[in-house]
Amino acid sequence: MGKAKKTFKYNSRDYQIFQFLGTPLNKYLEKNTLTKEQQYTLAIKIAYAVHHLHAGTYSKKGIRYAHLDLKPRNICIDKNSNVHLIDYGESEEIDGTLPFIKGTRSYLPFSDLFEVEKQDLDIFALLRILYLPENFKSYQIADDYRVSYNRWIFSDELLFKAPLLEDFLDTADGKTRSISAFDVVCRLILFKYNLASTENVKKALDDPETFNNCYQHLTTLGLNQAKYIQNTLDDPQQFDENCKSWFLETIQKNTRKRARTASLPNIFFDASQHTQAKQRIVQSTNLSDIFFNRHGGSLTNLATLSAIGNEVHNERGALIPS
Helix, strand or coil: CCCEEEEEEECCEEEEEECCCCEEHHHHHHHCCCCHHHHHHHHHHHHHHHHHHHHCCCCCCCCCEECCCCCHHHEEECCCCCEEECCCCCCEECCCEECCCCCCHHHCCCCCCCCEEHHHHHHHHHHHHHCCCCEECCCCCCCEECCCCCCCCCCHHHHHCCHHHHHHHCCCCCCCCCCCHHHHHHHHHHHHCCCCCHHHHHHHHHCHHHHHHHHHHHHHCCCCCHHHHHHHHHCHHHHHHHHHHHHHHHHHHHHHHHCCCCCCCCCCCCHHHHHHHHHHHHHCCCHHHHHCCEECCEECCHHHHHHCHHHHHHHHCCCCCC
């Protein structure tokens, strides 16, 4: 459940209305068979949710929390495929250790029972939500196994073809790891695009904030492809300029494919806004000047920019230098 929205009384009984945050992850996975793309996307979203909790971005006061009872039942997927963590009854501020572990058995480590880092406990549970080994060690019972109510994101079929990902997610030994949720996010992104070499992982984790920001921009622009992500890892300082070139090149390809005219085909711009947007692409030197300006509260739209690409090409002669 989400935040309480309203209370009322009916037939001498008190009721409280809560925001509905969607279907619990275990039920969601029972009802849906996920494609490879969907598995990675959902895994990354869940890792992001844990990161935001640990970083304090979920708190109005910026307080950093550990959940301490992460499991599929405490994660919800709403109708827009957004991920929500729920049931914070065991949560504590993230700094420090727990004198004794707490949580749900299958999602608890076997080795560290006392004075365990709170973040490490959440990360262990997160990894088991992403993939629960067929046989594993867990708290109280040394050798446990999958049971009917267990659910996890990555299928055995996918992991059979991705042994490095399986190795990263493997918690069969019941041991915690001192990594952050943000580390998990970055690694999952690299695994998704088959870029998880030792060198690339080091580049991403040396500056995860920059890597994440670049990836988010690429995703917004529809440029989340392996070749662009690799270029971002190799040359992060030139990301803005490179991204601008990649996007304009994409516009050219789209306009050629769709044989777009120089008319106004899109409802998102009126005539003056259309002209202004076109001028920004022609004249701008900064990525944010083009893609992240707001018009009447609406973010400049990829289809809209593609629609005016032909005009820009005609005025510049060529968008991308040869």
